[in-house]
Amino acid sequence: MFCAWGGNLARQLVGRLVSLIPILFGVSVVVFLLVRLIPGDPVVALLGMEATPEAVAALRARYALDDPWAVQYLAWMKNLLTGDFGRSVQSGREVLPLLMGALLPTLWLALAATLVSLLIAIPTGVIAATRRDTAADAFASLLSLFGLSMPSFWIGVLLILLFSIHLPLLPASGYVAPGEDLGRFLTHLVLPAITLGTALAAAIMRMTRSTMLEVLQADYVRTARAKGLPHRTVIWKHAYRNAQIPIITLIGIQFGQVLGGVVITETIFSWPGIGKLTVDAIFARDYPVVQGAVLLTAGLFVFINLVTDIVYTIVDPRLRLS
Amino acid sequence: MSAAASAPASARLPRLLSSPRALLGGGLVALAILAAILAPVLTPYGPNDTDFLAILQPPSLAHPFGTDDLGRDILTRVIYGARVSLVVGLVSVLASLVVGGIIGSIAGYVSGWTDTIIMRLMDVIFAFPGVLLALAITAVLGPSLGNAILAIAVVNLPVFARIARAQTMVVRSLDFVEAKRALGFGPVNILARSILPNIAAPMMVQGSLLFAAAIITESYLSFLGLGAQPPTATWGNMLRDAIGFLELAPWMAWFSGLAIFLTVLGFNVVGDALRDLFDPRTG
DSSP states (O other): OHHHHHHHHHHHHHHHHHHHHHHHHHHHHHHHHHHHTSSSOHHHHHHOTTOOHHHHHHHHHHTTTTSOHHHHHHHHHHHHHTTOOOBOTTTOOBHHHHHHHHHHHHHHHHHHHHHHHHHHHHHHHHHHHHTTTSHHHHHHHHHHHHHHHSOHHHHHHHHHIIIIIISOOSOSSOOOOTTTOHHHHHHHHHHHHHHHHHHHHHHHHHHHHHHHHHHHTSHHHHHHHHTTOOHHHIIIIIIIHHHHHHHHHHHHHHHHHHHHHHHHHHHHHTOOSHHHHHHHHHHTTOHHHHHHHHHHHHHHHHHHHHHHHHHHHHHOHHHHHO | OHHHHHHHHHHHHHHHHTSHHHHHHHHHHHHHHHHHHHHHHHOSSOTTOOOTTSTTOOSOSSSTTOBOTTOOBHHHHHHHHHHHHHHHHHHHHHHHHHHHHHHHHHHHHHOHHHHHHHHHHHHHHHTSOHHHHHHHHHHHHOSOHHHHHHHHHHHHHHHHHHHHHHHHHHHTTSHHHHHHHHTTOOHHHIIIIIIHHHHHHHHHHHHHHHHHHHHHHHHHHHHHTOSSOTTSOOHHHHHHHHHTTTTTOTHHHHHHHHHHHHHHHHHHHHHHHHHHHHOGGGO
16 A cells, blocks of 8 residues: 555656756746846857956856857756856846855745745634634635735835834844844844735635635535544544645745745845845846746755655645545 | 636625725725826826926925825826836736746646656756846836836746646546547647636636735835836835935835735735636635
């Protein structure tokens, strides 16, 4: 039985990995074309206006810029696969270490935002479903509608006004590494995490409510109630456990969307992650950094979607055996 | 198909129209549209009129939403900002709806390699977080209102293409389409006359929901300085300007954000209502 599960899971995993190949290829082509579509010479885009003739010649040779686009693409891919993402036009530093330095703050923020959203969304969604058509349910749906409609930057600005200016409790911007000072890291994290987590919470809450409503009608929930199990046990052990699969899927999808949302949140709170790096690079016309950041974020997005698929295949035995 | 779908929808319509939620959503959308159309009549100021004697004034009778750092009337700029948001929402959603609808229905009708290639291309667009892709496109093409519209349209394209493809696959196997094929009608005729009209309703529902998302994405681009350029008033760039004056003039941040929130709320509610009307299973 276990072998059959394992075999099915491995087959599904290989299938998903194979299906990713054309997508990752497409993503790399789009990112490759980003710089080529900028009007003018890509050398100027990649090196800046003040590049020396030697640097221009070296770049032309390294990226095969005098060859057809297909050859250029292959040269670019070869460099990428050896970890050569080029150099920042602005700082002259290699792009890969810049990206890696910004990745950790972004992951902290994304994880904290997801945690905030789950803490808000799961209890609210479950309460809304178990008290369907009551004032609590109406309030929860209104809350989720508001959460979905509020632009995150406005939430961020309102939070800064309230918690950093009127009640100076939390810092309005900046980042402290957790290894440096955990307390200050957490105080800097609170406002950006709430900002980013609110829209996420709204979507997860809606999904929790609708899935729980469906599960609460199921025979096994009725049986659990008929057996005289306490209400809390029926809700959390029987109903919620079975409602988790679509919720996990949505969390995965939303976590990917968070990677897009960090662009705004990191800009407002001066959080030195991938999002802020991308925006700063766009304004500095630092295209090697833009290219690297977009590629890394899209790659992470695809990877997270894959992990989501795998997790819900593991969580749901029906999918493992199908 | 359309007749079958529209009968229960028409039966549900009166109840839907009288629900407080739909009235609220419709009211907010109507308010935004009226503000955009009647902007010059609604306010005595121009959106770029500066008054250096009235810089950073708090809300008052003369300036109900206060003034900004250049002495411009914030209410006036919020009203004119509605124009940009609605135009971006409308044009970008229409563009992606039409293009996505056509390529999605071709993929669904023709199947085979055409379908595979089109849908893999859509998967590639889908593989980027929406805001990031919009940002990358405007970064390459340069910041402007037109490029922001194009970027948002590209981001939304796969959503419409996927819906159009799925709906087309359902409709193409229906009897009346089979009958037209048997009578010798060509694929262009069948797609244009039989399939597209029958997949229009779910596309419009999705369009109304994406309208709200388009307004938010435009405000993000403007906020980052990649949408319409100053001095054009947009809700996003007004909020961006407000960041530097949060302590001195917090009202600069209140009203442009509130305008985005209420307009997006209105479109979300209307979108939800339309979805319930045409597809009650998802309600």
